[in-house]
Amino acid sequence: xxxxxxxxxxxxxxxxxxxxxxxxxxxxxxxxxxxxxxxxxxxxxxxxxxxxxxxxxxxxxxxxxxxxxxxxxxxxxxxxxxxxxxxxxxxxxxxxxxxxxxxxxxxxxxxxxxxxxxxxxxxxxxxxxxxxxxxxxxxxxxxxxxxxxxxxxxxxxxxxxxxxxxxxxxxxxxxxxxxxxxxxxxxxxxxxxxxxxxxxxxxxxxxxxxxxxxxxxxxxxxxxxxxxxxxxxxxxxxxxxxxxxxxxxxxxxxxxxxxxxxxxxxxxxxxxxxxxxxxxxxxxxxxxxxxxxxxxxxxxxxxxxxxxxxxxxxxxxxxxxxxxxxxxxxxxxxxxxxxxxxxxxxxxxxxxxxxxxxxxxxxxxxxxxxxxxxx
Amino acid sequence: xxxxxxxxxxxxxxxxxxxxxxxxxxxxxxxxxxxxxxxxxxxxxxxxxxxxxxxxxxxxxxxxxxxxxxxxxxxxxxxxxxxxxxxxxxxxxxxxxxxxxxxxxxxxxxxxxxxxxxxxxxxxxxxxxxxxxxxxxxxxxxxxxxxxxxxxxxxxxxxxxxxxxxxxxxxxxxxxxxxxxxxxxxxxxxxxxxxxxxxxxxxxxxxxxxxxxxxxxxxxxxxxxxxxxxxxxxxxxxxxxxxxxxxxxxxxxxxxxxxxxxxxxxxxxxxxxxxxxxxxxxxxxxxxxxxxxxxxxxxxxxxxxxxxxxxxxxxxxxxxxxxxxxxxxxxxxxxxxxxxxxxxxxxxxxxxxxxxxxxxxxxxxxxxxxxxxxx
Numbered sequence: 001x002x003x004x005x006x007x008x009x010x011x012x013x014x015x016x017x018x019x020x021x022x023x024x025x026x027x028x029x030x031x032x033x034x035x036x037x038x039x040x041x042x043x044x045x046x047x048x049x050x051x052x053x054x055x056x057x058x059x060x061x062x063x064x065x066x067x068x069x070x071x072x073x074x075x076x077x078x079x080x081x082x083x084x085x086x087x088x089x090x091x092x093x094x095x096x097x098x099x100x101x102x103x104x105x106x107x108x109x110x111x112x113x114x115x116x117x118x119x120x121x122x123x124x125x126x127x128x129x130x131x132x133x134x135x136x137x138x139x140x141x142x143x144x145x146x147x148x149x150x151x152x153x154x155x156x157x158x159x160x161x162x163x164x165x166x167x168x169x170x171x172x173x174x175x176x177x178x179x180x181x182x183x184x185x186x187x188x189x190x191x192x193x194x195x196x197x198x199x200x201x202x203x204x205x206x207x208x209x210x211x212x213x214x215x216x217x218x219x220x221x222x223x224x225x226x227x228x229x230x231x232x233x234x235x236x237x238x239x240x241x242x243x244x245x246x247x248x249x250x251x252x253x254x255x256x257x258x259x260x261x262x263x264x265x266x267x268x269x270x271x272x273x274x275x276x277x278x279x280x281x282x283x284x285x286x287x288x289x290x291x292x293x294x295x296x297x298x299x300x301x302x303x304x305x306x307x308x309x310x311x312x313x314x315x316x317x318x319x320x321x322x323x324x325x326x327x328x329x330x331x332x333x334x335x336x337x338x339x340x341x342x343x344x345x346x347x348x349x350x351x352x353x354x355x356x357x358x359x360x361x362x363x364x365x366x367x368x369x370x371x372x373x374x375x
Numbered sequence: 376x377x378x379x380x381x382x383x384x385x386x387x388x389x390x391x392x393x394x395x396x397x398x399x400x401x402x403x404x405x406x407x408x409x410x411x412x413x414x415x416x417x418x419x420x421x422x423x424x425x426x427x428x429x430x431x432x433x434x435x436x437x438x439x440x441x442x443x444x445x446x447x448x449x450x451x452x453x454x455x456x457x458x459x460x461x462x463x464x465x466x467x468x469x470x471x472x473x474x475x476x477x478x479x480x481x482x483x484x485x486x487x488x489x490x491x492x493x494x495x496x497x498x499x500x501x502x503x504x505x506x507x508x509x510x511x512x513x514x515x516x517x518x519x520x521x522x523x524x525x526x527x528x529x530x531x532x533x534x535x536x537x538x539x540x541x542x543x544x545x546x547x548x549x550x551x552x553x554x555x556x557x558x559x560x561x562x563x564x565x566x567x568x569x570x571x572x573x574x575x576x577x578x579x580x581x582x583x584x585x586x587x588x589x590x591x592x593x594x595x596x597x598x599x600x601x602x603x604x605x606x607x608x609x610x611x612x613x614x615x616x617x618x619x620x621x622x623x624x625x626x627x628x629x630x631x632x633x634x635x636x637x638x639x640x641x642x643x644x645x646x647x648x649x650x651x652x653x654x655x656x657x658x659x660x661x662x663x664x665x666x667x668x669x670x671x672x673x674x675x676x677x678x679x680x681x682x683x684x685x686x687x688x689x690x691x692x693x694x695x696x697x698x699x700x701x702x703x704x705x706x707x708x709x710x711x712x713x714x715x716x717x718x719x720x721x722x723x724x725x726x727x728x729x730x731x732x733x734x735x736x737x738x739x740x741x742x743x744x745x746x747x748x749x750x
Contacts, residue, residue: 094468094469095680122468123469127500129681167704167711169704192630192631242624242627242628243623248593249573252617258698258713268681272694273694319641319647323648327544329543330598332542332543338633
């Protein structure tokens, strides 16, 4: 079995799924204008559009403009405040708690990450827990904000409950992603960005569109039996924590997702576990929420708070080069470094454009019509 | 399928594997005296014995006194310095780098964790990267040091390379564990402590003793084919990252293990990736090591650097109670919170003693004979 390069997969995807291709600038303008129409300031609309499109550029289609209508619906439902007063409500030399004032997570997150970076400048590291926010797009985009400052960046968020703990039938956690971005010298940075589940919800959506089953180990049915039904979440099923089952370490994925939930929402005063607010605006809010909105957690560590930055980056280059040269398994050209596939996608899509599924393009066209915007 | 309680498993284990049971105090004294015999100070011998036995108490038999002979062999080989000058070589308000002077990791780690706690007291959080150390026992023991201070504790370490990255045949990473300890109020603390592999090496050793196969998804052979051979590490095989294979998220386990390696050894100046020093003293040291010794990484975050401690602990109690009450799958009494099984083990073993496999007891008896100590 030969691994396909990204470009090849890209064109194969075009053949299988009917798509339309748009330039980055075109989608940016459409997204920026949409955020302006719901009342965002110029600055917030720019930050939000840039954050949302970072997902499309990096090949994480489930988290990009495909979600724009979802954000607008949350605004219509009064769950997103388009002109929030985002502020620091508590701080120490290396920490802060930020209240997002129910703003777009896409706007709250960069504010909080910038706060972490500012703290790190003075104290060596900065750690910011955020409450009263909403979905923030892809975690990696925020973690990467630290890189130009020669800092390690971290970002995580809780999310609406779709994941059952090991040995449970109940959805208690979100897909709760973790991103860690580490600067290098001449090598591109190390950027890990992953859901703490075996497979993210976006992967199920792709299979649903193609009418295909999931592999065993991604989901369970409402009685915690193994399932391969890509639509199982609509039937009270659940996503499985990274590790799939107890024998393969699902208790570790469950622990990771829990840590993200606690750092993001229990530390900040957000709403945690099964009480995390749902993304679809038609789903009622949970009752008796123990905190406000979604929670996020951000970290920034100056590498020269540990050793000289040039020395660190030299060793990161060595680390990356050595791992990339690890002996590949048969049928694979090389071992990948976290961040390689997304960077390759970004390079290709900046040049060749961003493919949107026909259904996504139609949805955006309809959204635009409401606001007098043409996709 | 009914889940067995810990006590039941304990006695079942007694039946299957011939063991001898020792009191905690007895094993502590033997271990303390052994560390004294190789030249540790009273204080260091106490710290090391307490750390090593924490593994036996908490049911992680692979990391406890079963390894005492291994530590002594490293000392004999000149790889462990029994009277190290452990010191801070660089610091900022929230960070430090510690040089372990080739000391026992069991002694270096508490020094570094205490440094992190001290930093957190002043700056809100403390982060310490350690070089020139050795194996430190179980990560959870060190992370838990933060709990009495109402702090969240974190501990991780790199280790000798036994794990192949996704799509590789080469061992590049250790089992690189992560521990996170979070204080609660009336509930016991949340304590996650796990290798970033599907299964830790200790689990293979148990199967080897019983002459049994591993489940699929734990290991691969030297050509990266799936394997169930519990002895595959002796045949150039490798452990698999958490997730087992690409389809089930092994790239996430690979990323996690890499993050632990980089935070522990690239930040500090330790020896990373395939150059991490091996635990068995008979395995030659890697050539061209890019740093000194094993690396660790510790963190401490004052919870009141985010919100009042009582408020945080009240919500942790709520979090724990809610998750413990999640609907269990059929055949399971309740959903576990990370740390539950180890706490249950600790309670049982404090009362009933610590079982050692006959082979481990024989090995310790032989070790004791060299030093005039009776097991």
